[in-house]
Each structure stands twice: as C-alpha cells, then as structure tokens.
Amino acid sequence: MNGKNVPDDGSRRVHRPPPVAAALRERLRDTFWFAPTAGLVSVFALWWVLVDLDTWIVTLLKREGAYRELEDLLAFATDARTIVTTVSAAMMTFIGVVFSISLVAVQMASGQLTPRVVRIFVRSRISKLTLTVFLATFAFSLLVLTSYEGGAQPDLRRVTSVPLLQSLLTLLLVGLSLLLFVAYVSSTLRLMQVGPVLDHITRESLRALARQPDGEAEGRVPDPVTARLVHHGRAGVVRDVAVARLVRRARRHGVVLRLVPRAGDFVVPGTPLFTVHGAPAPPARALRRTVAVGVERTPYQDPAFGLRQLADIALRALSPSVHDPTTAVQCLDRIVQFLSAAVTMPLATLHHRDRRGDVRLVRRVPGWTDLVDLAFEEVRGCAADSPQVTRRLLAGLDDLLLLASEERRKPLLRHRALLVEAVERTAPGAVGRAFALHPDRQGIA
Template structure:
C-alpha cells in the first residue's frame, strides 16, 4: 500500500502536501475580528515606541540648548492637538455610520442574489483593512492625547515630552482613512452589482481548481481489514482538511488514509470520516485537529462551491418573485467558463505523498459528471419557460461539447436532450419552440 508511482506516473494525482499554515490562513480569512484586533495591538505598540522617541527628541533638543527649535515644534504639536481631539471624538461615529450603511448594502445584495454573498464581504481585504485603519486611528489618537503636557502654550524649558512624531503619524492616519473610505465605498457598491459578484465567485472557484494538481488516475484498492475512524467533533460542513497533519500521522502509523467525506459534505458525529489501510489509526485528537468543520462551505478546497453559488443566484433570478432572466444568463456565462477550465482536467482522487514519496492520504473530489449535474440540473428545470435562458444554455452546452473529449460528452449530451424535451413540453407553439431552441451566447441577441 505504499502507492509509489512508476515511470508513467500512474499512481494518481500526486503532490506534496500543503502546509498546515494554509488551512490556518483560510480560517483567519473567514473571520472579521483578527485584522482589526491585530491593528489595535499594533497601534498601541507603535504609540509606545513613538512616545519614547518623542521623549528622546525633546531631551536631545534641551541638551543642545535649541529652545527656539523646540518651541516651534511644540507650537506645531499644539496646533495638531485640535485635529487629534477632533479625530478621537468623531472617528467612532464615523465608523458606525459607514459600516451601518455597508451592512444594509450587503443585506440588499444577499436578498437579490444569494445569502452566500455575505461571505464575500467577510473575506474582503479592503473591508478588513478599512476597519483596521479606522479603529487604529481612533485608538492611536486617544493615546496621543495622553502625551500632551502643560496648557495651551507649554514652556519649552519645563516640558519633558511632546507628541511631535505622534502628531505627524496621526495626521497621516487621518489621510489614509479618507483614502480607504473612498476605496471601501467603491468596493461595497461593486458588491451590489451582479457582474462583479459573479466574476469574484468564478475567479475564486478557478483558483481553488488550480490549487488541485492534476495527473493520471489510479485508485488504491480498499483491501481487507480496513478500519473506519468515526467523526468525534461537532456536526457541520467539512470546510478544509489539514492535509499535512494527516500525512504526518499516517507516516508515523505506517498507514494509508482515505478521506471518506468530500469537502463540502455535511458530517455528523459517529459517521466515518477516515478509512485506514495497512497500519494503526491516528488518534481522535489528530483527526479532529486536521478536519475543519463549520456551518458553511468554503471555496478553499471545494471548487464545486462556486458552482453551487452560481446556480443559487440563477435559480433566484428565475423565480417568479424576481423574474430576472438576464441575471440567470450571466450566471450561465460563468458556469460555462468554469466548466471549460475543468473539462480537460482528470478530476480524479488526490493522492497526497510524504517526503519519501509514499502515498499517505487519498482525497476524493467531485467528478466531471457531478460538476455538470450541479451546473445544469436545477437551472434547466426552471428555465424551460424562459427562451433567453434556454438559448444561452444550448449555446453553452454546444461550446462545452466542442471542447470536451469523447469520454466526457455523455453528461453534456444528456442535459442538452433533457433541455430540448423540457422546452418542447412547456412551449406549445412550434414557432416559440424553434425560437427557444436556437443557441445564442447572449440569450437573445
């Protein structure tokens, strides 16, 4: 069961296991607290360093007897004090108003498209950066106010410290906050538009697909005496797998592990998550730390999640409450784009190897038929009465048929035949059927 590849590389899709930090990075991207918290910590640390620097500057000028220059710097610091006071008083109100408006925009986008678009906002770098800088500016300005000494005109001979560099940095943070505010508003407005959201979902799915290496397929046989490892954690969706942890655990036990659920599957306690071949099973703690189970799917190791989102948006657009076939056509555009990239890939089980080249973990992924069914089954059943969508579906299926190798044409032909049958059953007029069954990449050009 070592699974070493031969000269032809026939041991499946093999590659080095991704580092554990990759899974941690994805978990942090799905949180909205880490970046702002880190920003607040950095603001306090930066204030501490700059406060000491300002003290050293004042002490140096006093030792050199440069009281005139020190007086000018103190005058600048006192002038900047008004700005710092205003910033500290207004920043929290500004943050509350900005993000209240943003949450309303996200709510509108999720109602028009799909609730899954909320995660785009949560994972948005510009959103996290904006909130981080806003909070850091607020905290830093409050700390700077504690550094002022004396009254309106402090005596240069008696003052021991003055926020000179701190005041300059506060002004810089205010300017950066204004620039980020413009960028943030622009990003939020894009989130309310169909095209940018679909483009983001598609690019994210294609990146997830590209992260999975591809090669010839060779399934490892189950073999006698396989041991099943049950899930001991909470119920939820399998989001990510720390492949490196499982590979190391399998190497230590001299075993080959097969992951039973795929990324995106819902797992409940007691159901098998691993099958162990040829060695001892890893500990429950190791398995629990290697499997990330949450309440919602993640695209990191689950390219099919993008198709799920595109299909959801198309289905909502085709519902009688919205009746927006143009949005459905845009979804079909992106679905065809994704499938055209996947049609030439093997889409077979991933075989993860240890440093010696032995296969230690087998991970199943959705096959070509699974992806095609996910992409077209529900949309096809809801689009029979919309000629704009049926024409785009036919054009997309024809494009994929022209790209697909012979062994992958069957599911495409099946969906094309079912679409034709659905239109013929739904549209009574011969002229209407002929119009609805004419392939068109724009739907109705």
Template sequence: MNGKSRSGRSDHVHRPPRALTSLRERLRDSFWFAPTAGLVAAFGLWWGLAELDNAIVAHLKQERAYEELGDLLSFAVDARTIVTTVSAAMMTFIGVVFSISLVAVQMASGQMTPRLVRIFVRSRISKLTLTVFLATFAFSLLVLTSYEGGTDPDPRRVTSVPLLQSLLTLGLVGLSLILFVAYVSATLRLMQVGPVLDHIARESLRALARHSGGPVGEPPIGPAGAQVVYRGRAGVLREVQVARLVRTAQRHGTVLRVLPRTGDFVVPGTPVLSVHGGPAPPARALGRTLFVGVDRALYQDPAFGLRQLSDIALRALSSAVNDPTTAVQCLDRIVQFLSAAVDLPLGPLLHLDRRGEVRLVQDVPGWTDLVDLAFEEIRWCAAGYPQVTRRLLAAFDDLLLLAPEERKAALRRHRALLVEAVERTVPEAADRAFALRPDRQGIR
C-alpha cells in the same frame, strides 16, 4: 481517469497544502484578526513615537535650542485641536460607514444569495478600512495622553512634545479618507452582479487548481480494516489537513481514506476515515485533521463555487425576481469554470508521501457531479425563458467541442433533457424554434 492529460504529459506529484496556507485561509474567513492586529500595531507605534518625541525634546533642551522647542510647542498646540476632533468624530464615522455598508450587503445578499456575505467578510479592503479606522481612533486617544496641560507651556519646563505622534495622526486621517473612498467603491461593486460573479469564478478556479495536477483514481488498497468515527461537533466539513494525515499514515504504515467530501455535513458518530493496511492510528495522531464549521468554504471545495453560481441563477429565475439576464451571466461563469475543468483529471485524489506511495485518498466531485450541479436545477427552471434556454444550448455546444469523448455523455444528456422540456412547455412551433436556437448572449 489516470494521472495523465490528453496530451500525454504526466502530471507532477501532488503536493499537500501547507499548514501556513491553511491558517491564512482561516484567518481570511474571520473578521476580527486584522482589526485586532491594527489596534496592537497602533499601541506599538504610539509607544515608539512617544519615546522618539521625548528624545527629541531632551536633545533640544540639552542643546538649549529653546526657540526651536517653542516652535514645536506651537505646532503641537495647533495639532492638539485636530487630534481632539479626530478622536471625537472617528468612532461615529466608523459606525455610520459600516451601518450603511451592512445594509448594502444585506440588500445584495437578498437579491443574489446569502452566501454573498462571505465575500464581504473576506474582502481585503473591508478589513483594511476597518483596521485603519480603529487604529486612527485608538492612536488619537493615546496621543492625547502625551500632551501636557496648559495652552502655552514653558519650553524650559516641558518634558514631552508629541510632534511625530501628531504628524502620524494627521497621516492616518488622510489614509482613512482615501480608504473610505476605496471602500465605498468596493461596496458598490459588491452590489453589482458582474463583479460578484467574477469574484466567485476566480476563487472557484483557484480552488479547482489546488485539486488538479496530482494523480487520481482508485488505488489497490484493499478493504478497510478499521474506521475512525467523528467525535466533534456537527457541522460542514470545511478543510482536511492533508499533510498531517499523510504523515500519520506513513508513520503507521497504513493508507487513509476520507469518507465525506469537503462540504458534506457530518454529525458525531459517523465514520469519517477508513483505514487500509493496518490498525487505526491513535486518536491523538488524528486530532485536528478535519476542520468542521457552520458553512462551506471555497478553499478545498471547488464545487461550492458552482453551488453559489447556481443559487444566484435560480433566484434570478424565480417568479419573485424574474431576471433571466442575471441567469445568463451566471451561465457565462459556469461555462468558464467547466471549460477549465473539462480536461483535468477528476476523481478520487491520491496524496503521496515522499517515497511516492499512496497514503491518503480524498474523494472529490467527478466530471458528472460538476455538470449535474451546474445545470440540473437551472435546466428545470429555464424552459419558460428563451433567453436562458438559448444560452444553455450554446453552453452545451461549446463544452462538447472542448470535452474528451468520455465526458460528453453528461453534457448530451442535459442538452437532450432541455430540448424535451422546451418542447413540452412551449406550444407554438415558431416559439420552440426560437427558444432552441443556441446563442451565447441568450437574446442579442
């Protein structure tokens, strides 16, 4: 398809993803950054509040307000007991909470898909809770070093009263309790099928939106003059640094094409870039433009969302689980995704430079690829489940109403194959008629 929608409106120029957005996505896939930043922030807060506490004590001594200073000392002595208890109990609390949570995640991933762990790793509430817990523990330890010895120090000789530090410690404890309730609620939602499927669908739609809005098609770039071979470690192509590749191609007057799709497994020695219109840019100019990891990521790989939905449906249809209702819920989200993609220009994505010239071609899944990924494996397993076959037929009918004529063939093929599979599998005519009756809820 070209870069116009069915309404005739021209699509805007596709802008490459920003470097900061790419960095943010990689940080979200890590579980260490937020807790580490929280520990650094805890140390900074302690140092700043300690200076303020010392300034308060120095001011009161200068004003000879020993009675007010004595009241502060009395509060600090009482708060010291709480701070000591918090510092002793917080690490145990952290261990118990996250041990239970990891068991819950393990159970949920076993029931649905191992890719579910990725949702836990990227969860904002999980990282915020761990960050606040660790910050509270570290801050309480630091506050204990600010207390002076003795149970009843003399206001005239005291040099430090951790007033603000103690107040912030109490505030962090209260915040930790609130986050604990929110974290348990989020973890329980993670064990439910509906919220998990909704999360996957929303992330998939955002990834699909990043791949839409720009020109697509096969540009007249001619045969490849050279190829760039991959030299890094073997793994899954997670991300393509589009902006840097576009600048490199513009600087050298060439057009680059990314040969593997995002989500493909690449090994050292295989071609990853083809160069059109000139010699290959130097290796240093192409360094760190393709990021490879051990698993797929949704940021530039919208098909990975369909893969996860299909995996959950297949596990639900297995003889060990036998849960066709979960498969129907997966099909609901699959239809949601495909209905959003049905009118989008799909095909090789063209990235342009500032002058509007094609500088990078990136292969992405086409409409037929997405339909096959969504329905092929589920269709093979669905013939014995009338609830699933009825939902599949309703899905095909709904998508056929939305799809343009050139995209209906893939849907009709899967619909016909499903009908053939049911006719082969179900011997009774009445049962076949029931299984082949479209129903958006499967069986009401």
C-alpha cells in the same frame, strides 16, 4: 494495487501536500476580527515607540540649547492637538455611520442574489483594511492625547516630551482614512452589482480548482481496510482538511488514510470519517483537529461550492417572484467558464504523497459528471419557459461539447437532450420551439 508503491508514468507529478500556512491563512480570511485586533495591537506598540522617540528629540534639543526649535515644535504640537481632539471625538461616529450603510448594502445583496454572497463581504480585504485603519486612527488619537502636557503655554525648561511624531502620524492616519473611505464605498457599490459578484465567485472557484492536484482513477484504494474512525466533534460541514498534518501522521504510523466525506459534506457525530489501510489505526489524538468542521462551506478545498453559488443565483433569478432571465444568463456565462477550465482536468480521487512518494492520504473530489449535474440540473428544470435562458444554455452546452473528450461528452449530451425535450413540451407552436432551441451566447442577441 498497493497504494504505497503507485508508479509514476510521467503523465502526472508526484504531489506534495499543501502547506499548513495556506489553510491557516484561509481560516483567518473568513474572520472579521483578526485584522482589526492586529491593527490595534500594532498601534499601541507603535505609540510606545514614538513616545520614546519624541522624548529623545526633546532631550536632544534641550541638551543642544535649541530652545527656539523646541518652541516651534511645541507650537506645532499645540495646533495639531486641536485636530487630534476632533478626530478622536468624530471617528467612532464616522465608523458607525459607514458600517451601518455597509450592513444595509450586504442585506440588499443577499436578498437579491443569495445569502451566501455575505461571505464575499466578510472576506473583502478593503473592508477589513478600512475598519482596521479607522479603529487604529481612533485608538491612536486617544493615546496621543495622553502625551500632551498640561497648560496652554508649558514651561520650555520643564517640558519632557512633545508629541511631534505622534501628531504627524495621527494626521497621516486621518488622510489614509479618507482615502480608504473613498475606496471602500467604491468597492461596496461594486459588490452590489451582479457582474462583479459573479466574477468574484468564478475567480475564487477557479483558484480552488487550480489548487487541486492531479488524481488517479476513481476507486483505486490501497490495501484492505484495517480500521474505521468516526467523527466525534460537533455536527457541521467539512470545510477543509489539514492535508500536510495527515500525511505526516499517516507516515509516522505506517498507514494510508482514506477520508470518507468530501469537502462540503455535512457530518454528525458517529459519521464515518476515515478508513485506515495497511496497519492498525493511529490513536485518536494523532488525528485530532485535522478535519475542520464549520457551519458553512468554503471554496478553499471545495471548488464545487462556487458552482453551487452560481446555480443558486440563477435559480433565484428564474423564480416567478423575481423573473430576471438576464441575471440567469450571466450566471450561465460563468458556469460555462468554470466547466471549460475543468473539462480537461483529471477529476478523480486525490492521492497525497509524502516526501518519499508513498501515498498516505486518499480523498474524493467531485467528478466531471457531478460538476455538470450541479451546474445544469436545477437551472435546466426552471429554464424551459424562458427562451433567453434556453438559448444561452444550449450555446454553452455546445461550446463545452467542442472542448470535452469523448468520455466526458455523455453528461453534456444528456442535459442537452433533456433541455430540448422540456422546451418541446413547453413552448407553444413550432416557431416558438425553433426560436427557443436556437443556440445564442447572449440569450437573445
């Protein structure tokens, strides 16, 4: 079948590639330096504007001869100077103490759950906002101190600027810092709990799943392969693909590109990256920086990464050193929630189209069987001697069987049969086996 003329049957939409800004936004969210840096630059620019405004206010009052009002402003600014000086001296110490406690909290969460939850703290908006406001308050207070003119009682006729607006903004930033401190501590304590962490992972995975466009049948690749392109960059995990850019460049060169690795695959130099269909391969520079490779996976174009995290947390909870089956049951709750959303979705090869509706980029995503195996294979192998987990796992499989179509029931039935077989080998006595094999959504209600 020629991929350039794939017919639309009305059951699926003609999908446009995601905007470039979405991928850029996700990359910036994975950094911790961008928001504080932007905040410091903004504070400096704001201080520059306020200096001019304060100078204009003083000039206007002197022109109007309002020296009484100018004296009141100067008295207020002098009183505020004490607060600004105190803030500038104490803010960096405050920042150090707060974020030292936060690093301890992150270490505890990663040790109890999985190291991959550290990414949740890095992407936390409240963490970045708090650090940004703290640093902005410290930097702004230092800048304001340079605006005060010397002398305890400066001559009103020689005063050129009174940092009125600057002092008011400093006080406002101090108040905002205190409010954010309370919100930040509350958010950090919440993320140290199992339930909120699992909920965050699940919601992020569901958003990534919803971003996946509908696909066509697996393996329907357009046109014979005319060229193969290999990876020349550093070794790492495929984090995201610049879909819009690839679609434009494939259209410009009249080809169809097929991305060989999936999001989350580890690639090394020389690994096949693209196959080209329909025309000679575009020059290497045309496809430069279209596939982002990093040191760890992200859920932006990789919904299976969320299942990987949930399974990891469940496996650690079931390990003999931890032995926390209740946490494993909470993970299974979220795994079933994710699979119930994916059970009706067309999981297959994704065909991205240009504005004319022609296929320009083909890339693979995990199929239904892949997701089910990722969710249950390892957890099932460790759950046979924990009745609480086996009962919850059976209830989850039964719920998914009710939602799944006939062709998607097979992997669920396979995992159910393997679980029953493992419990029958492990559980002592017929009564114990019957108890462990009784489906229960709470594990042991």
